Amino acid sequence: MKLQDSVIAITGSGQGLGRAMAEYLAAKGARLALIDLTPEKLAETAEACKTAGSEAKTYVCNVAKEDEVEQTFAAILKDFGQLNGLVNNAGILRDSLLVKVKDGQIAKRMELSQWQAVIDVNLTGVFLCGREAATQMIKNDSKGVIINIASISRAGNMGQSNYSAAKAGVSALVPVWAKELARYGIRCMGIAPGFVGTEMTESMRPDVLEKLIASIPLKRMGTPEEIASTVAFIFENDYLSGRMIEVDGALRI
Ligand SMILES: NC(=O)C1=CN([C@@H]2O[C@H](COP(=O)(O)OP(=O)(O)OC[C@H]3O[C@@H](n4cnc5c(N)ncnc54)[C@H](O)[C@@H]3O)[C@@H](O)[C@H]2O)C=CC1
Numbered sequence: 001m002k003l004q005d006s007v008i009a010i011t012g013s014g015q016g017l018g019r020a021m022a023e024y025l026a027a028k029g030a031r032l033a034l035i036d037l038t039p040e041k042l043a044e045t046a047e048a049c050k051t052a053g054s055e056a057k058t059y060v061c062n063v064a065k066e067d068e069v070e071q072t073f074a075a076i077l078k079d080f081g082q083l084n085g086l087v088n089n090a091g092i093l094r095d096s097l098l099v100k101v102k103d104g105q106i107a108k109r110m111e112l113s114q115w116q117a118v119i120d121v122n123l124t125g126v127f128l129c130g131r132e133a134a135t136q137m138i139k140n141d142s143k144g145v146i147i148n149i150a151s152i153s154r155a156g157n158m159g160q161s162n163y164s165a166a167k168a169g170v171s172a173l174v175p176v177w178a179k180e181l182a183r184y185g186i187r188c189m190g191i192a193p194g195f196v197g198t199e200m201t202e203s204m205r206p207d208v209l210e211k212l213i214a215s216i217p218l219k220r221m222g223t224p225e226e227i228a229s230t231v232a233f234i235f236e237n238d239y240l241s242g243r244m245i246e247v248d249g250a251l252r253i
């Protein structure tokens with residue numbers, strides 16, 4: 001797929017990796033539909049896309065709400081007249097151990113609310129946006145690509161029952177959708193990043209950060225641009241479908 005003039009929706013593009021993807025794709029001439037929870041952050045990303053040389057429109061939407069997702073994708077089609085790609089990037093963390101034993105007492109640690117919040121956004125949100133994007137692409141007879149952003153944690157990370165389950169889930173959707181949607185000219189791929197340097201990691205305690213970096217075989221975190229360039233590579237290579245690309249500096253959890 002040529003990125004020039006294609007219309008790409010990115011969830012969670014108000015900051016972090018989603019914003020980096022939007023800027024990177026804008027510089028390649030893609031037109032962006034930016035989706036996030038707050039208008040202020042979205043406006044900043046839209047401005048950055050314009051500076052990078054392309055058009056961007058913003059959509060306030062909670063990806064976990066079916067009606068909001070339906071309205072958002074209908075509005076994207078109305079505004080742009082087509083949809084060629086979706087990056088399912090929005091995600092949250094609510095880490096906690098499952099249970100903890102202290103002084104012989106067993107305590108439940110991960111609350112049902114922590115579990116459900118992460119499943120709602122990181123798994124159900126991907127399902128809802130993927131279903132809506134596929135529907136609009138098929139309706140418009142346009143070829144397209146769906147990319148699910150997972151995580152190295154999909155293999156199972158301590159303290160992340162909710163997050164690991166959701167990221168394993170969105171990874172499993174990749175071959176399912178690749179097989180189901182190929183007949184409509186839609187490809188589906190996933191990316192599983194390792195630790196990526198963002199504002200969050202920049203604010204970590206230096207000693208914790210140092211230990212973390214020491215555990216990565218390449219001895220550094222990834223950059224948001226390295227994830228964004230992987231997104232662009234997937235869009236531009238028409239024989240990629242049904243697979244995960246691991247961008248993790250060789251780290252295994
Ligand atoms: N930063 C990292 O090191 C890694 C990140 N990832 C994944 O990459 C993706 C992006 O991560 P970051 O940019 O670091 O996160 P971030 O927290 O900086 O940005 C996530 C964005 O998603 C938005 N969002 C959250 N809930 C939403 C909802 N219900 N509806 C719409 N938007 C919502 C937030 O408002 C925020 O703008 C996530 O899926 C994350 O799990 C995976 C591996 C490593």
Ligand SMILES: CC(C)c1ccc(C(=O)O)c(O)c1O
Pocket residue numbers: 091093150151152153157193194195196200
């Ligand atoms: C444990 C993994 C690599 C990880 C680390 C940090 C974030 C984040 O800040 O959002 C993630 O989403 C992760 O998957």
